[in-house]
Amino acid sequence: MSKSSFTLLLRLLTPSLNSLSPIPPNYALAAALFRLSHGASYKSIARRFMLDSATACRAFYMVCKVINDRLGHLFEFRSDIKRIIVGFGWISLPNCCGVLGFDRFQIDGDLLGENGSLMVQGLVDSEGRFLDVSAGWPSTMKPETILRQSKLFSGVEDSRELLNGLAFELSDGISIPQYILGDSCFPLLPWLLTPFVESDDKNGLNSSERAFNSVHCRGMELAVTAFGRVRARWQLLLNRWKEECIESFPFIIVTCCLLHNFLIKCSEALPDENVGYSRDQVLPPFEGELDENGQKIRNALASHLNRVGCHLCAGCKKSKFLT
Structure with a gap:
């Protein structure tokens, strides 16, 4: 990252890093970012930053904790939904509030099977x-089960705190509620x-x-690319843990x-999302019954998109993220 970004991040985190004394906050933050970005060992960090390995480890986890505590507001699903909806409006998705996807991170050992x-x-x-990020689910769990146990699902279905805004009226007068896109595994x-899902009959x-x-x-490419760019910049995530x-x-x-x-x-x-990243991680499609209201809303949006035409490619050119 640039010096100006590092300086800003240091200013935000320093009040919570003073407890690491005698390690200066700038040393602790630089050492943690070096490990995250290069996948460096604690021994390597200790040599580079003149620390012992135990201190380097303590500083690393302290910095990660402080980033979680001080930067958690940057997950803006609850705080900036209007901006999110406007952004998807540019790419032909009215009232869309996000794209939901999965990524896998490899673990060594037999605990989770081969x-x-x-x-x-x-x-x-x-x-x-x-x-919104929900991490740490074993790959032995079905995507549907993970979704239903996440705070995102609880916030929509149980507390009704999320996706409870105004419906959007399509050009044919049909209204659709706030929604997110999800992969076929959901x-x-x-x-x-x-x-x-294409049926087995000849009509298609x-x-x-x-x-x-x-x-x-x-739309789903947004999630794939975001995960790819996180891996490319923070290469500690490429390690088999x-x-x-x-x-x-x-x-x-x-933290990443x-x-x-x-x-x-x-x-x-933004880094190249393809660095050291394989996308051969297809999850099996959901095989349960389709929700009737979900079908009605999807059909209405599909008819709308067919009528007005898809401006996604033109919209993507306006997006800093995809250029």
């Missing part, structure tokens, strides 16, 4: 900022719109369904997502 991993559920806006719900998808799936597919680190790893993933948001706010250049 090729076991931790799952991270992330909600992303049209600029590639994370709005259930279709009135507030979570998944793509149409109609023009409205194809229009919706086209916009939906490009040991079983004994499972409890701390989700905490570190959230918050720093990602912070650097977008600072207008820092």
Whole structure:
């Protein structure tokens, strides 16, 4: 990151880092960022910053904790929903409040079985900022189960604190509520719109369904790209983590997502999301029953997109995130 961004971050975190004395806050922050960005060992950090390994470890986790505490407001799903909706409006998605996707992070050992991993559920806006992150779920769990146990689901379904804003009237007079897009591994719900699945008959998808799936597919790329850029900038996440680190790893993933948001706010250049990142992580589609209200809302939006035409490509050119 640039010197100006580092200086701003240091100013925000210093009041909470003074307890690390005698390690100066600037040393602690620089050492933690070096480990996050290069995947460096504590031994390497200790040599570079003239610390012992135990102190380097303590400083690293302290900085991560302070970032979570002091920058948590950068997950803006609850605080800046109007901005989020306007952003998706530019790319032909009226009243859309985010794109929900998953990423996997590999774990060594037998605890989660062969090729076991931790799952991270992330909600992303049209600029590639994370709005909500739920990390640390074992890959043995179904995506639907993870969703239903997350705070995001509770905030929508139980407390009704989220996605409770005004409905949007489409050009044909039909109103649709606030919603988010989700991959096919999720259930279709009135507030979570998944793509149409092509049936086995010869008819295939109609023009409205194809229009919706086209916009939906490009929308889902926002989540994939955001996760890819987090990995590219914070290469500690590319390591295969040991079983004994499972409890701390989700905490570190959230730290990296918050720093990602912070650097977008600072207008820092975005890294190439393809660095060291494989996207061969297809999750099985949801096989349960489709929600009737969810189908009605998705059909209405699909008809709208088919009528007005998809301006996603033109809209994406206006987005700093995709350029």
